Structure formats: structure tokens, C-alpha cells
Amino acid sequence: MGKLVEEFNSYRTKMNERIMDSANTNIKRFLALDTTSYADGALDVKTKEMLGLVASMVLRCDDCIKYHLGKCHEAGVNTEEMNEIFMIANLVGGSIVIPHYRRAVEYWDELCTG
Amino acid sequence: MGKLVEEFNSYRTKMNERIMDSANTNIKRFLALDTTSYADGALDVKTKEMLGLVASMVLRCDDCIKYHLGKCHEAGVNTEEMNEIFMIANLVGGSIVIPHYRRAVEYWDELCTG
Amino acid sequence: MGKLVEEFNSYRTKMNERIMDSANTNIKRFLALDTTSYADGALDVKTKEMLGLVASMVLRCDDCIKYHLGKCHEAGVNTEEMNEIFMIANLVGGSIVIPHYRRAVEYWDELCTG
Amino acid sequence: MGKLVEEFNSYRTKMNERIMDSANTNIKRFLALDTTSYADGALDVKTKEMLGLVASMVLRCDDCIKYHLGKCHEAGVNTEEMNEIFMIANLVGGSIVIPHYRRAVEYWDELCTG
Amino acid sequence: MGKLVEEFNSYRTKMNERIMDSANTNIKRFLALDTTSYADGALDVKTKEMLGLVASMVLRCDDCIKYHLGKCHEAGVNTEEMNEIFMIANLVGGSIVIPHYRRAVEYWDELCTG
Amino acid sequence: MGKLVEEFNSYRTKMNERIMDSANTNIKRFLALDTTSYADGALDVKTKEMLGLVASMVLRCDDCIKYHLGKCHEAGVNTEEMNEIFMIANLVGGSIVIPHYRRAVEYWDELCTG
Numbered sequence: 001m002g003k004l005v006e007e008f009n010s011y012r013t014k015m016n017e018r019i020m021d022s023a024n025t026n027i028k029r030f031l032a033l034d035t036t037s038y039a040d041g042a043l044d045v046k047t048k049e050m051l052g053l054v055a056s057m058v059l060r061c062d063d064c065i066k067y068h069l070g071k072c073h074e075a076g077v078n079t080e081e082m083n084e085i086f087m088i089a090n091l092v093g094g095s096i097v098i099p100h101y102r103r104a105v106e107y108w109d110e111l112c113t114g
Numbered sequence: 115m116g117k118l119v120e121e122f123n124s125y126r127t128k129m130n131e132r133i134m135d136s137a138n139t140n141i142k143r144f145l146a147l148d149t150t151s152y153a154d155g156a157l158d159v160k161t162k163e164m165l166g167l168v169a170s171m172v173l174r175c176d177d178c179i180k181y182h183l184g185k186c187h188e189a190g191v192n193t194e195e196m197n198e199i200f201m202i203a204n205l206v207g208g209s210i211v212i213p214h215y216r217r218a219v220e221y222w223d224e225l226c227t228g
Numbered sequence: 229m230g231k232l233v234e235e236f237n238s239y240r241t242k243m244n245e246r247i248m249d250s251a252n253t254n255i256k257r258f259l260a261l262d263t264t265s266y267a268d269g270a271l272d273v274k275t276k277e278m279l280g281l282v283a284s285m286v287l288r289c290d291d292c293i294k295y296h297l298g299k300c301h302e303a304g305v306n307t308e309e310m311n312e313i314f315m316i317a318n319l320v321g322g323s324i325v326i327p328h329y330r331r332a333v334e335y336w337d338e339l340c341t342g
Numbered sequence: 343m344g345k346l347v348e349e350f351n352s353y354r355t356k357m358n359e360r361i362m363d364s365a366n367t368n369i370k371r372f373l374a375l376d377t378t379s380y381a382d383g384a385l386d387v388k389t390k391e392m393l394g395l396v397a398s399m400v401l402r403c404d405d406c407i408k409y410h411l412g413k414c415h416e417a418g419v420n421t422e423e424m425n426e427i428f429m430i431a432n433l434v435g436g437s438i439v440i441p442h443y444r445r446a447v448e449y450w451d452e453l454c455t456g
Numbered sequence: 457m458g459k460l461v462e463e464f465n466s467y468r469t470k471m472n473e474r475i476m477d478s479a480n481t482n483i484k485r486f487l488a489l490d491t492t493s494y495a496d497g498a499l500d501v502k503t504k505e506m507l508g509l510v511a512s513m514v515l516r517c518d519d520c521i522k523y524h525l526g527k528c529h530e531a532g533v534n535t536e537e538m539n540e541i542f543m544i545a546n547l548v549g550g551s552i553v554i555p556h557y558r559r560a561v562e563y564w565d566e567l568c569t570g
Numbered sequence: 571m572g573k574l575v576e577e578f579n580s581y582r583t584k585m586n587e588r589i590m591d592s593a594n595t596n597i598k599r600f601l602a603l604d605t606t607s608y609a610d611g612a613l614d615v616k617t618k619e620m621l622g623l624v625a626s627m628v629l630r631c632d633d634c635i636k637y638h639l640g641k642c643h644e645a646g647v648n649t650e651e652m653n654e655i656f657m658i659a660n661l662v663g664g665s666i667v668i669p670h671y672r673r674a675v676e677y678w679d680e681l682c683t684g
Contacts (some may be wrong), residue, residue, distance in 0.1 A: 062554035099633035108407025208550025213291035322664025327405035
């Protein structure tokens with residue numbers, strides 16, 4: 001596992017554990033919804049993770065992008081497909097997305113060579 | 115064709131024609147990219163239109179939502195699938211998306227009964 | 229009840245009923261969270277509705293603004309307090325909020341004279 | 343004066359008067375800043391109005407766009423220049439800006455033929 | 457004082473001093489408004505800081521979140537109240553807020569143990 | 571060249587090269603548009619870079635801000651003009667822009683003393 005992936009996962013795991021201790025019931029329900037919404041259903045996991053990724057890119061949240069890049073990789077999205085997602089994100093979100101796209105490419109490269 | 119769909123299509127067509135007259139070369143290139151990016155490729159049209167829809171919903175652009183709802187309908191997205199897209203959009207974008215979701219349901223109903 | 233308030237409530241009620249028919253379980257859970265999060269708790273309803281309003285204003289969602297203006301009115305927010313919320317929303321969100329502020333003032337006036 | 347321009351100006355004037363009655367001191371200071379920031383200075387009015395317009399377009403506020411289109415027209419921006427502003431707004435803000443661009447073209451046409 | 461709090465305060469203080477040297481009159485007026493708007497008035501400081509925090513969270517500005525977390529702590533917001541603010545921010549802003557929520561929890565913990 | 575400028579340019583150059591290897595045709599066309607849209611035309615390069623900067627500031631993208639600050643510096647924008655752009659960005663985008671404004675001032679200082 002590459003350095004960027006490890007740093008992201010490690011901080012996320014640490015804080016999610018802290019949140020499970022500190023959060024109230026509604027927050028825990030919200031986080032549970034965040035998990036179940038990406039489960040296999042009428043749409044498969046791969047499609048849903050691509051949806052989560054493009055939404056994260058146009059809203060320009062680097063951590064959310066990293067999370068869904070990891071999930072897309074697990075779900076078998078290949079690089080040619082990923083480039084078409086990147087294009088739609090750049091197009092819809094505009095050139096303001098480009099710096100996030102650069103970091104996404106760097107992270108995707110690490111996932112693919114990891 | 116229902117009233118909402120017709121009004122949307124009619125204004126969009128009128129202004130796209132006006133834009134083809136008035137826009138400069140770069141704008142025309144940008145609009146051409148907007149078309150070709152949703153064409154069949156490594157990802158099929160249905161998947162790309164779902165990506166365009168979820169991006170439009172989290173960015174809360176009613177006209178963009180209507181456009182991609184129409185394209186999703188043409189591409190064969192069914193209502194069960196649409197509900198899962200709606201859920202991801204509401205979840206990622208938050209309750210601020212709900213009024214747009216209401217209007218999307220109204221438009222989708224019209225598309226489905228049209 | 230004034231015209232703006234009635235139109236808003238009427239469309240919202242109609243579509244919420246339609247959504248209760250058409251939505252999937254996760255969407256219904258999300259909408260339930262949207263209700264329970266504003267219930268009396270460590271913070272009272274008035275404070276929570278002011279939080280919901282300022283969030284809606286900086287994110288510039290007119291329907292969300294109308295909804296929370298109505299709830300703030302029910303919870304006893306007065307006009308002097310409302311002006312301080314409006315100021316924080318304009319300040320944090322910027323002059324891009326001003327057109328939404330204009331419409332909020334119009335709606336608040338209707339609530340107060342209704 | 344065309345219909346779109348008249349409707350926009352009329353509502354804006356009415357609500358600005360109402361706001362001058364109802365707003366608190368800080369809001370009035372904020373609105374005063376909104377005026378003085380576009381005054382002639384190190385940058386001229388025309389440049390500042392173009393800055394205000396592009397900011398309004400990428401933030402996708404139709405009323406703000408209309409306001410700055412009117413001011414750009416008064417300041418002597420021509421259609422060729424306007425198209426280059428439109429292009430930068432579409433590019434930076436992405437295709438999500440396109441519906442606002444359509445309405446901007448319609449409003450600009452009215453200003454130019456008015 | 458914890459490390460995150462110290463780093464944030466130190467950079468903020470350094471740059472605010474630099475800005476007082478370099479900014480023009482309008483910017484200084486804007487920054488003055490940013491201070492006076494949170495002063496005790498019809499709403500008390502605690503309520504206003506909670507409003508500033510929720511606005512900062514849904515707009516996803518980590519530095520603004522840190523600033524208002526510090527001010528909320530000074531104003532006596534307790535952790536149970538903070539969790540209800542966090543919930544409203546996550547709900548309104550959506551799951552895209554979660555990474556900012558994680559960092560907010562980390563910062564709040566430091567404030568509470570500092 | 572100062573440290574912030576060098577770090578920004580170095581990462582940007584590295585990733586742009588990687589993107590030229592990995593991107594698909596549409597992405598390359600989009601990036602080409604991103605270049606040609608800022609070229610001298612009806613509006614000169616200086617004006618266009620100021621437009622790009624204000625758009626980047628209100629959308630709060632630090633990397634985009636750095637890029638356009640560099641270009642504005644090359645195009646001869648002086649500090650008095652820059653302060654008026656900063657004011658419009660703070661005003662339109664709101665106090666949520668202030669942390670980005672701080673970092674912009676730091677970067678601009680480095681450009682001016684570099």
C-alpha cells in the first residue's frame with residue numbers, strides 16, 4: 001500500500017473510532033445511511049461508487065475523492081473508465097476541479113501500482 | 115409529452131439556437147465537449163447519464179437535473195434505479211438537495227407517464 | 229396565511245406525499261433524520277431552527293430558507309433576532325446571498341403580517 | 343426597456359426600499375460596502391463589473407448575473423468582450439453554469455436591443 | 457494549548473497583522489463587520505458563534521470551522537450541544553461534510569482537553 | 571523564487587506531465603480550452619487573469635488562486651489593483667473567503683519579493 005493511501009486510511013480509521021465514541025444517535029444513524037446507500041441494490045456497487053466519486057469531485061472534497069477512488073478500485077473500475085469519470089467531473093464542475101483531478105490521478109496511480 | 119418537459123425542452127432549444135449564433139469559438143468547443151463526454155465509450159451512455167444526474171443534483175441545478183433525467187429516461191433507467199441515485203444525491207449533497215429532489219420526482223413522474 | 233407561504237406549503241405538502249409513496253427505505257430514513265435532528269434536545273428548537281436557517285441561506289436554497297423562516301416564526305424568533313441571523317448569513321455567504329435575503333425579507337414580512 | 347430587465351429592476355428596487363426600512367446597522371454597512379467596492383479606483387468600473395459578473399456566474403446566482411450584466415452594459419462592455427467573460431465563467435464553473443449562461447444571453451440580448 | 461489550536465492561531469495572527477498593513481479601506485471595513493456581527497445583541501454571543509460554526513461547516517471551510525469552534529468553546533458550548541450542531545451541519549451539508557466533521561472533532565477534543 | 575511558489579509550480583508541472591500521459595482525448599481538449607480561453611482577445615490577458623482569479627477566490631480553490639496570482643503578477647497587476655480584486659472576492663464570496671485571502675496575501679507577497 002502506497003504512502004498517500006496509508007495516510008488517508010490511517011487518519012480516517014482513527015477518527016471514525018473516535019466518532020463512534022463521541023457522536024450522538026442521529027450522527028450514528030447518518031453514518032450508517034452513508035454505508036448502506038452504497039450497498040448492492042437496483043444499482044450495483046461499482047455504479048454507486050462511480051456516482052459517489054463524481055459527486056465528490058464536483059463538490060471538490062479531496063478526502064471524499066480518495067475514499068471513493070479506493071472503493072472504485074476495489075469494485076473493478078479500470079483506468080479507461082476512470083478517465084471518463086474524470087472527464088465528466090471536470091466538465092460539469094469546471095476547471096476549478098482540475099487541482100483535485102491532479103491529486104486524484106496521483107492517488108489512483110498509487111492504488112493501481114500498490 | 116407533459117407540460118414541464120415541454121417547457122424545459124422548448125426554452126432550451128430556443129436558447130441553444132441563439133447561442134449557436136452568438137457564441138464564440140471557444141464556447142462552441144466547450145458545448146461540443148459537453149456532448150461528446152456523454153457518448154458511449156468505456157462507460158455506456160446509461161452510466162454516464164447517471165453520473166451527470168448525480169453531479170447536477172449535488173450542485174443543485176434544476177435545469178441540469180431535468181436534462182439528465184430526460185436522458186436517463188431515454189437510456190432505460192428504471193424508477194428503482196432512479197431512487198438509488200436520488201438517495202446518493204440526497205446523502206452526499208445533504209438536505210439542501212431535498213427541494214431539488216421534490217422537483218426531480220415531479221419531473222420524473224411526468225417523463226414516466228408521458 | 230399570505231400567498232407566498234401558502235404556495236410554498238401547498239407544493240411541499242403535495243410532493244412530500246408523493247415522495248412517501250415513491251421513495252425507497254433509505255430516502256425515508258434520511259427524511260426522518262431531517263425531522264428528528266431539529267427536535268428539542270441539548271439545544272432547543274428555536275436555536276436549531278436558526279442554525280437550519282443560516283445554513284440554508286449561505287447555501288442559497290430559497291425553499292429551505294422559506295421552510296426554516298416558517299419554523300423560526302413558530303419558535304418565536306423576533307424580527308430583531310432575525311436581522312442578526314440575516315447579517316451573519318450575508319456576511320459569511322457574501323453579497324451573492326443578497327437576492328436570497330431580499331426574498332427572505334419578503335417571506336418573513338408575510339409570516340409576520342399573516 | 344425589455345420585460346426581463348424591467349421585472350428584475352422593479353422587484354429589486356421594491357425590496358431594497360423595504361430593506362432600508364427593516365435592516366439593522368450592520369446589514370446597511372454591508373450593503374454600502376457592496377456599492378463602494380465597485381466604484382472607480384485602481385481598477386475602473388468596467389473591469390470591476392466584469393469581475394462581479396464572472397464571480398456571479400461561477401456561483402450561479404441569476405439575479406446577481408442580471409445585475410452585473412446591466413452594469414457591464416452601462417460601462418460599455420461589448421458583445422465580443424461579453425462572450426469572453428461567458429467563456430471564462432463556463433470554463434471555470436463548468437457545464438453546470440450553462441443554464442445560467444442561457445438566461446444571461448437572453449438578458450444581454452434584451453439589454454442590447456432595449 | 458494543543459498543537460492544532462496553536463498552529464491555527466499563530467498563522468491567523470501573523471497574516472491578520474500582515475493584512476492590517478497591506479489591505480485597503482474597504483477590506484478593513486469588511487473585516488471590522490466580521491467582528492461586530494458576532495457581538496452580543498438581540499442574539500447572544502454563544503448563539504451567534506453556533507450560527508457561524510454551522511455556516512462554516514456546510515460551506516466546508518476548515519479554518520473557519522476551527523475559528524468558530526474556538527469561539528464556541530469560549531462561549532461555553534458543551535459537547536452535547538456541539539454534537540447537535542455537528543448533526544445539523546452533516547444533515548444539511550451532506551456526507552461531503554464528514555471529512556470536515558472528523559477534523560472538527562479532533563480540534564474540539566484538543567480545545568476540551570487543552 | 572520563493573518556497574510557496576516553487577512548491578506549487580513543481581507539483582503542478584509534475585502532475586500535468588503525468589496527465590498528458592494518462593488522460594483521454596476529451597480531457598486533453600478540456601485542458602487545451604483552459605489555456606486558450608485566457609489568451610489575448612477582445613479582452614487582454616491581464617483582464618482575463620483577473621477574471622480567473624476572482625472566480626477562483628469565490629469558489630475557494632487555493633491552487634487555482636495561486637495559479638492566477640502568478641499569472642496576474644506576470645501580466646503586471648500591481649498591489650493596489652490586487653487589493654481591489656481581493657475586496658470584490660471577499661465581498662461576493664463572503665467571510666468564508668477570508669482564510670483563502672490570507673493565503674493569497676502570503677503568496678502574493680512572495681511573488682512580489684521573489
